[in-house]
């Protein structure tokens with residue numbers, strides 16, 4: 306896998322843009338999911354995920370080919386999402402409180418079509434609740450929790466992606482878990 | 493019953509698989525006897541399970557196409573060359589760069605096609621040069637813009653330019669082994685960067 310990615314990167318470096326399409330195909334779901342779970346909004350997640358791939362492409366010559374490409378890519382994506390949260394803070398929270406995430410709209414659309422059995426609708430509702438609680442976490446806890454429990458990355462890799470010491474990663478995961486324990490215990 | 497200090501810390505260390513043996517034993521023993529800590533630990537585990545249960549979501553359709561459409565335009569060598577023809581100053585600048593980087597770059601520019609040193613017994617397949625098993629090549633081999641796969645033996649130097657060199661085992665080449673693609677990529681990258689900057693300078697003046 307990593308060998309294939311490296312081969313594609315070398316092709317991109319030689320000017321073969323189409324080789325980059327294959328890289329995007331391989332990582333698009335992971336990167337989109339990362340952005341969605343951090344931002345809690347599909348449109349923003351799509352914007353940021355696209356932006357991450359474009360920035361990675363533009364800066365690909367600065368990527369150290371001996372390192373893991375996914376770590377580098379996730380780092381770009383996570384930084385973009387964190388910046389987005391910091392810039393958008395005031396109306397972002399208002400948005401989430403009042404109109405709900407657009408995932409909720411998706412839920413009501415599906416529900417109105419009544420294609421899904423009841424337990425699946427319940428499951429969707431539960432998913433909404435969990436995502437809303439993740440989105441309520443302060444940004445620094447949110448990113449570590451998403452990287453650890455949704456992208457299933459090691460503490461070392463998270464430390465590399467966020468460019469923070471391992472000890473800080475651990476502390477943030479502890480605090481994030483504490484907050485989630487509190488928020489989700491009655492679900 | 494009094495709960496041990498740090499019991500919550502131990503819970504977290506346990507969840508991160510970072511707990512030491514002694515503390516783990518202490519934690520397990522305590523959880524068996526303390527309903528309060530038991531439910532606290534259970535809540536932590538539940539929160540994790542819930543977060544992990546959020547089903548895997550997929551990127552929207554056309555995601556890749558949308559990304560590809562937004563990438564900066566591919567710098568085709570043809571269009572770069574056209575630029576050079578229409579902009580004598582730029583040609584001078586690029587000439588300067590070529591002189592600076594020595595003859596390497598002109599070699600790269602001229603020999604963009606696949607080529608290999610003529611040696612008997614070499615097998616060429618899809619831009620991959622193969623030294624077949626059991627064969628001994630007496631002399632140097634240079635492969636440009638292709639890969640080299642050595643299964644037999646080479647009595648001489650091996651140079652792979654802008655390609656990859658696969659060795660079946662060490663000691664199959666008596667001479668020096670060189671892969672120079674990185675150098676070329678580096679030079680090419682800097683030429684492209686410099687000419688792009690120059691282009692924007694000229695466009696501003698227009």
Ligand SMILES: [Zn+2]
Pocket residue numbers: 494495496499522526528529530
């Ligand atoms: Zn206790």
